Amino acid sequence: MEPSVLITGVHVLALAMVAHSTENTCSNCGVCCCVAGNMQVEEQSRGIIRVSQLFNGDFIRGISGADRKPGWCKVEAVYPSTDDTVDTYGGFTAGLMVVDDDFVHQFGKKRKAKQNVPYQLATECDAALNAAGQAFTPISTAFCPHDLSWNVFPNMGGDVSKEEAGTITETVRPKGMRSIMITVAVGGARAGFLLVVLIAVVLYHKKCRRGNKKMQDLQANHPQVNTDNAKA
DSSP: OOHHHHHHHHHHHHHHHHHHHHHOTTOOGGGTSOEETTOEEEETTTEEEEGGGOOTTOEEEEEETTTTEEEEEEEEEEEESOSSOEEEBTTBOTTEEEEETTEEEEOOSOSOOEEEOEEEEEESSSEEEOTTOOEEEEEETTTOOSOEEGGGOTTOOTTOOSSOOSSHHHHHSOTTOOOHHHHHHHHOHHHHHHHHHHHHHHHHHHHHHHHHHHHHHHHHTOHHHHHHHHHO
16 A cells, blocks of 8 residues: 555545544444344344343344345444443444445434444344344444445445455455444444445546546557657
8 A cells, every 4th residue: 555545545534533422423333323122123042031130142033234134143242331321222322324225324213212222243144133123233323324226235245356456345344254334333433434435445446547547548548649750
């Protein structure tokens, strides 16, 4: 990576950190991207239990891949974000991103608010399922403020075999790499946000370099250039 890219990346990261902490009211992932501790999930060997009863290494139901293939998903991280209770709606904090059909969107305040201890929960799958069949992710609007198509969800890069594609999805998680969603759940939404910003900077510089090379090739092959060379 060129020094100029690193310098630009540092500048962008510094600006992004300020903007993210001042403008995003949900910058603390501890109260945003959580599920209720009493929300029920199906564990492979213990049946229907509460999230608060899960341990790292347990297996719960989830979905993966572009076709949302169901399966058992290893729990990579599960812990209470705080000892205090927060408002949850149907088992989720309002900002948590859930999956419905082909869209990833915030759950919102769809049901009556209930006070629950919030838990962080991340699995090796692209999304987990609760006992009611609702698919949910370990990220919130703090990480991604907009609705997404399932096909561009940041955790969907595992099956990408191309060397490079022009999307953040395929750059964040090349084939064979560990899921960035786990990193976000454990390290907080800000880390994931800044990582995406840095990747965007790198992609921008790579595209600029490619564009300059194409322009040089076009100029070298221009008829006027060839004529001038012949005269010389």
